[in-house]
Amino acid sequence: ATLADSFLADLDELSDNDADVLEEENNDVANMEEDIDGDLADIETLNYDDLDSVSKLQKSQRYIDIMQKVEDALEKGSDISNQGLVLEDDPEYQLIVDCNGLSVDIENEIVIIHNFIRDKYRLKFPELESLVHHPIDYARVVKKIGNEMDLTLVDLEGLLPSAIIMVVSVTASTTSGKPLPEDVLQKTIDACDRALALDTAKKKVLDFVESRMGYIAPNLSTIVGSAVAAKLMGTAGGLSALAKMPACNVQLLGAKKKTLAGFSTATSQFRVGYIEQTEIFQTTPPALRSRACRLLASKATLAARIDSTRGDPLGNAGKTLKEEIHKKIEKWQEPPPAKQPKPLPVPDSEPKKKRGGRRLRKMKERYAITDMRKLANRMQFGVPEESSLGDGLGEGYGMLGQAGSGKLRVSIGQSKLAAKVAKKFKEKNYGSSGATSGLTSSLAFTPVQGIELTNPQAHAHQLGSGTQSTYFSETGTFSKIKRT
Amino acid sequence: MDEVLASVAETIKNFAVIYLVDITEVPDFNTMYELYDPSTVMFFFRNKHIMIDLGTGNNNKINWALKDKQEFIDIVETVYRGARKGRDLVIAPKDYSTKYRY
Numbered sequence: 163a164t165l166a167d168s169f170l171a172d173l174d175e176l177s178d179n180d181a182d183v184l185e186e187e188n189n190d191v192a193n194m195e196e197d198i199d200g201d202l203a204d205i206e207t208l209n210y211d212d213l214d215s216v217s218k219l220q221k222s223q224r225y226i227d228i229m230q231k232v233e234d235a236l237e238k239g240s241d242i243s244n245q246g247l248v249l250e251d252d253p254e255y256q257l258i259v260d261c262n263g264l265s266v267d268i269e270n271e272i273v274i275i276h277n278f279i280r281d282k283y284r285l286k287f288p289e290l291e292s293l294v295h296h297p298i299d300y301a302r303v304v305k306k307i308g309n310e311m312d313l314t315l316v317d318l319e320g321l322l323p324s325a326i327i328m329v330v331s332v333t334a335s336t337t338s339g340k341p342l343p344e345d346v347l348q349k350t351i352d353a354c355d356r357a358l359a360l361d362t363a364k365k366k367v368l369d370f371v372e373s374r375m376g377y378i379a380p381n382l383s384t385i386v387g388s389a390v391a392a393k394l395m396g397t398a399g400g401l402s403a404l405a406k407m408p409a410c411n412v413q414l415l416g417a418k419k420k421t422l423a424g425f426s427t428a429t430s431q432f433r434v435g436y437i438e439q440t441e442i443f444q445t446t447p448p449a450l451r452s453r454a455c456r457l458l459a460s461k462a463t464l465a466a467r468i469d470s471t472r473g474d475p476l477g478n479a480g481k482t483l484k485e486e487i488h489k490k491i492e493k494w495q496e497p498p499p500a501k502q503p504k505p506l507p508v509p510d511s512e513p514k515k516k517r518g519g520r521r522l523r524k525m526k527e528r529y530a531i532t533d534m535r536k537l538a539n540r541m542q543f544g545v546p547e548e549s550s551l552g553d554g555l556g557e558g559y560g561m562l563g564q565a566g567s568g569k570l571r572v573s574i575g576q577s578k579l580a581a582k583v584a585k586k587f588k589e590k591n592y593g594s595s596g597a598t599s600g601l602t603s604s605l606a607f608t609p610v611q612g613i614e615l616t617n618p619q620a621h622a623h624q625l626g627s628g629t630q631s632t633y634f635s636e637t638g639t640f641s642k643i644k645r646t
Numbered sequence: 647m648d649e650v651l652a653s654v655a656e657t658i659k660n661f662a663v664i665y666l667v668d669i670t671e672v673p674d675f676n677t678m679y680e681l682y683d684p685s686t687v688m689f690f691f692r693n694k695h696i697m698i699d700l701g702t703g704n705n706n707k708i709n710w711a712l713k714d715k716q717e718f719i720d721i722v723e724t725v726y727r728g729a730r731k732g733r734d735l736v737i738a739p740k741d742y743s744t745k746y747r748y
Contacts, residue, residue, distance in 0.1 A: 508661045509723050510730065 381465035381480030405470035413459035647711035691729035701743035
């Protein structure tokens with residue numbers, strides 16, 4: 163009874179577990195739905211008319227602090243670093259780290275504001291967002307155009323390349339947008355102003371970081387130059403973040419999206435970012451540029467890793483890496499070695515590489531001598547052969563069609579390969595039981611003469627009797643020879 | 647012919663060596679080999695004279711100047727192959743029976 167009770171108790175536990183699991187799942191689902199609702203709510207808030215709820219960075223204390231410090235430091239000029247201090251204790255280094263984080267935040271903020279402007283301006287000029295990709299350029303153009311419907315009155319010189327200005331003007335003449343109401347327009351212009359202000363702030367931050375670059379990351383600045391090094395660090399979000407990236411990612415930092423509007427992509431440089439602006443890259447010939455970009459990115463990553471661990475404060479490793487890069491690029495530009503005239507090899511000294519295998523055998527089968535030709539080549543002893551023109555003239559037919567050959571017509575016969583395959587197939591399917599299928603018969607139905615009774619063994623021996631040995635026959639089986 | 651021979655010498659040096667003989671300086675073999683043309687090329691393999699069927703009727707030598715380097719290399723290679731097999735007469739890859747085409 164106790165055993166039965168324990169079994170019953172187990173069953174009850176199982177059912178309870180099921181119920182619990184179900185409840186938990188329901189709870190999770192409910193939570194997820196709440197989360198999704200929460201996210202949707204967040205996304206919806208971005209569509210609010212109020213800019214401040216979208217972009218909070220400029221009002222945040224952190225931003226204001228760091229910008230203040232940066233401006234002070236820029237006014238102070240370049241500071242001779244204290245070599246004795248450990249890097250992390252130096253307050254300037256902390257500021258640099260903060261600046262890196264801030265520049266990433268500013269970029270994200272700019273993207274959010276760009277979305278805001280785009281959503282608002284979509285009523286007026288929807289095609290503009292696909293023509294002008296860069297958020298800051300978009301903000302400038304929106305500010306310049308304002309609520310104007312006729313683009314010939316707007317001067318976009320200096321904001322965009324002239325080809326894009328042309329495309330923009332043409333698209334504006336056929337746009338489906340309508341002028342914005344005044345308050346929406348005002349909000350949009352405010353957002354543009356804010357985006358431009360953030361952009362200038364980011365530039366200041368980058369300038370500051372660049373001026374301190376030689377102190378922070380000497381090896382990296384030796385290779386790519388301090389401006390590019392500052393940009394790379396800013397985009398990556400810090401020196402350690404840059405060091406952790408693989409070199410292929412470093413190559414792509416700062417890569418622009420491809421320009422559209424029907425321009426040819428043949429001249430567009432593929433997959434280069436800030437590395438493009440380095441001096442080494444600019445001085446390499448265009449044919450070698452993609453290789454140089456990869457090389458630069460990998461060596462820059464190495465240098466960044468050295469710098470992040472402060473392994474070489476004087477920058478010697480950077481100098482050696484730079485030398486390496488120069489040497490490699492020069493080596494690529496060397497002409498290939500001159501062609502030496504080679505003397506001919508001795509004829510017939512190298513045996514021909516004979517190939518084998520199934521493919522070759524099948525190819526050779528096409529030109530192999532058929533059974534019909536073999537029969538025609540041979541003659542029976544003492545029996546004159548028939549010939550095409552009769553009386554011994556013309557081609558002889560040999561043993562073809564002779565009486566006693568047992569065949570009405572000579573078939574093509576199986577090739578050796580087919581014979582092997584057929585034998586294997588037979589063994590696989592019929593060899594096991596030993597009983598053949600009930601539908602096989604020894605009667606052959608020829609189309610012209612009707613039924614022909616053939617002895618299937620005769621066909622095998624016709625050619626084989628004198629000339630073929632049964633040792634190597636493909637279709638032959640074991641034979642028993644009686645001792646006499 | 648001398649230019650052709652000089653330019654070809656390096657290329658076929660693995661299986662043939664070219665000797666240039668001035669028959670005015672070394673007249674010893676003039677009657678033996680009937681050397682009286684401006685240029686004559688004869689082939690020898692292991693001290694045996696190899697004949698080439700060029701279609702001209704004279705199988706012993708090439709007694710005109712060949713212009714094409716590749717033609718000459720082909721003839722030398724044919725001679726080498728045949729001589730190595732033990733043949734006394736080889737057939738040239740190109741027929742020169744109409745070499746005096748007008």
